[in-house]
Amino acid sequence: MTLTPIRAYVAGPAQGPASRTPNRVRRYFILRLIASGAVIAIMADSTATTLAIPVLGRDPIAAGLPLAEITWVSTINFAAVAALLATAGRFADLLGRRSVLALGLALYGLGATTVIAAPTWPMLLAGRLGQGIGAALMFPSSLALLLGELPPNKRAGAVALWSASSGAGALALQGGGGWLVEEYGWRGLFLPGTALAAVLLVLTPALPRSRGTTRRMPDLFGALLLVGAIAAAVLAISQGEVWGWTSTRTIGCAMAAGLLLAGALATSWQNPGGAIDIRLWRRPGFLWAGGASCLYGAASYVVLSIGPLYLKESGFDSVSLGLWLTPISVAMVVSSPLAAMASRRIGLNGIIYTGALTLGGGCALLLAHPYPNLWCLLGALLLGAGFGALSTGTFTVGTMAADPGQYAAAAGAVNTSRMLGGAIGVAGASVLVDRPIVDGPMPGFASVLMACLAVAVVLAVAALTRVARSSSRRRAARPTRREAEAELIVLRRLLAELRDSFVQVRSEAEQELARFNVHDLPAPRVPAPRVPAPPAANQR
Template structure:
C-alpha cells in the first residue's frame, strides 16, 4: 500500500477524471443558446450534434474500453483516456468551426470511455477490503454529482463564454495526469486472451445506433426512416453480439457476468433509475426556465440543492448498503426519489414559488439519488472478481448513459405533445415511476449472491442478503 499522501493523490486523480467525464455529458446543454450565436449559419439539427456526439461516443465505447482496461492495465487505460479527454477539451475550446467542435466532442467521448471503466477498479485497489463501501460511495457521489451539477456549473461558466465549459478541464487534466503517472497503481487481468475485435466493433456500432436513435428521435421524428434505420441496425447488432458472446473464446460481453443475478438486476435497475434521473434533470431545468421564465443562470442555480444533497448522502448510503444490503437501501432510495417527482407533480403550477413548491421536491429527490447511486454501483460490480471490475463498471456506466438518454427523449416527446403545466406534471410522474421501477429491480435481487472467477465461469453461493 502506498504511503498516505501518495494514496490521497491517487484517489484525487481518479475522482477528477470521473467528475469531468460525467460533467461533460450534460454541461454543454446549458450553453446551447451561446452556440447558436457563435455559429449562426448552422441549423439546429447540426448544432444538436455538439450535444449528441459526446453521449453517443461515450456510450458506444464503454464496453470496449472496459475490456481493454482489464487486459492492458487500468492505469494505462485511465491515463490514456485522461490525456485524450484533456487534449480534446482544448480542441473544443479553440474550435473555429462547428465541424471541428463536433469532432473534438467525439474525441472527448473516446477519452471518457477509457477513463470511466478503469476508474472504479483503480479506486478499489487504493482502499483496504474493509473500506470498499467508502470507495464505492466516493465514486458514485462524484460521478452522480458530475452529471447533476452540470446545469449549475455550466450556467456559471457560460456567463463568461461557452468555451469556458471546456477550458476548465485543461488545468485539472494536466495536473491529474502528472500526479497519476507517479501515484496510480497498475492493475490488469492475470491471464490475457486475444480480444474479439469484430465483436468490439459491432457492439460499439450497436450502442451508437441505439443511443443516436434515442437522442435524435425528437428532432428526426420517431417514425422517420433515419430513426427506424438506426433501431434496425441496433437490433441486428444486438442479436449478433449475443450470438458472438456464446461462440467466441474471449467475447466483449461475457455471458458468465450476466448470469450472476445481482449483476444482471443491478444493471437493469441502473437503466430504469437513470431514465428517471434523465427525466428529472431535463424536466426540472426546462420547467424553471420555460414555465416559470427564469433566466438560464437562475434556473441552473435553483436545481443545485438536489445534487448537493445527493453528494452528501452518497457515502453514508454506501455504508448503509454494506450493512443492510443494496435491496433494502436501494428500494428506500427509489421510493424517496419517486416522492420528489410526485411532490413536483402535485404541488408545482404555473405560478413561481420556488421555496414552497420546487425546493422541497428537489431536496427529497436528491436524498433519493444519494441513497440509490451507491446501491446500483455495488450491485453491478462488487460481485465480480477484481480482474473484471473495469468490464463491469463499463457495462453499468453504459446502462446509465442509455437510461439517461431514454429519460431525456421521453420528456422531450411529452413536452412536445403537451407543452403546458400538465406536460411537466406528466414528466415528473414518469420520473417517479422510473425511481420505483429501479428500486423494485434491486429488491428482486433477494438473498442470492454470485461471483465469477478469473476464468469466467459463473458461480453462485448463498448469502445473507446483507452485503453484495
C-alpha cells in the first residue's frame, strides 16, 4: 500500500487543471482588479496633490494664503492616512475586510467630490481629510483581501502587482496631469480618482465575504489613543520647520505622541482585540520589515516631494514637470513584478539589498549631473527601479511574517512605518534645502540627494547582514558527512529493532492462533494495479 492515491486525492483538486473553474478565475480577477484599483486611486490622489500645490495659490479659494498654509492640503491628508492605517488594518482583520474596504471607498469618493466642488478653503481641507480617512481604510483591507483569498504560491506575485499599481497610479497623473490642469484647473486633477473609486465601490459586492477573526468589539479607546499618537507625531515632524523645532506646539505634539502611544500599548498588552496587535510585532522578521519600510519611505517621499519643486525652479511648466517624473513611475511598475520573480532565487532580503543598491546608484548619478539631461533620465529610472524592488520586498516580508488573520494589520503597520519614515525624511529635506551641507550648483538639492544616498547605504548594509546571517544559518543547519553517516547508522539500528519487534509480534500472534486451532490463514488478496491499454495504432 502506498500514499500515492491519497496524495493525488488531496493535491489534485487544489492543483490540477480542473480546479481552475471559471468562477474561481473570475473571482481572482475581480480581487486583483479591485485591490490594484484601490492603490491606483490612492497614489493618483497623492500625485494630484503634489501637482496641485504649485498652482493652487493662484486660485481665489486660496488667495492671500502663504505657502505654509497651502501645504496643509497635503499635510492634513497625509496625517489622516498615517494615523489611521494601523488601526484600520487591525479593524479590518477583526470585523471583516470587505466591509472596511467598501466604507473606505465610499469615504474616499465623498471626500474627493467635496474637494472638486469645495467653495471655501475649510471645505477643501474637510474633503482632503475625508479622502485621507478613506485611503487609510482602503489600503490595508485591499491587500489583506488579496492575500487571504489567493493560494500561497500566488501571494508574492499579488504583492508585486499591488506594489506596481502604486506606480501606475502616479504614472497616470504624471502623464495626464498637465493636460487636466490646463483644461479643468487644479480641481481636474482629482477627477480620475473620484471616478475610479465610484467604479470600485460598485464592484465591491462581487468580492468574497470576509468574516472577522473575532466577534467581540475592538478596543475603541485604544484605537483613539493610537490614532492620536501617530497624528501628533506626524504633525510634529511635518510642521516642525514651520513652527520651529523648539516651539511650544512642536514639543507639545511630540510629548503628546509619546504619552498617547504608551497608553495605546498599555491597553493592547492584555486585550486580544487591542488597537496594536502585540503578537504581530513579536513574529520573526516583522520588526525588520517595519524598519526597512521606514528607511524606504524616508528616501521615496523625499524624492517625490522635492523632485517637483526642483524641476519647477529649473523653469519647467506643469506638463513638462509631470513628464520628467514619469520615468520613476514607469521603472517602478516594471521592477515590482521582476522583483517578485527574482525573490525566488535570491530571497526577499536579497531583493531589499538589490533595491537599496539601485536606489543609491540613482542618487549618485543625479549628484554627478545636477541639471536635467539624459543622465538624469537614467538616474530617474534607477530611482524608480529601486523603489519598486523595495516596495515589493518590504511589503512581502511584512505580510508573509503574519498569520492569515493578521494580513490587514501587517499591511497597515508596515505602511505606517513607511509614512512615518517619509514624514521624517521630508522634514529633514526641508531643513537641508534651506541650510545645505555642501557647496556647488543646486546645493540644497545636492544635500538632499546625499542624505538619500546615506539612507540607501544603511538599508543595503542591513539587508546584506541579514542575507549573510541566513546563509550562515543554512550552512550550520546542513549536516556534515560525518554527521550524515552517524545518522545513517542510527537509522539502520532503529530499522533493525523495528524488524525484530515485528518478528516477535508475528510469533506471538501465531501462538495465540494455534490455541484456537487456526492454521494457514489465506493471505489477503491485493488487487493488481490497473494498467491503461495502449492506444490503437489507427487512432487519430
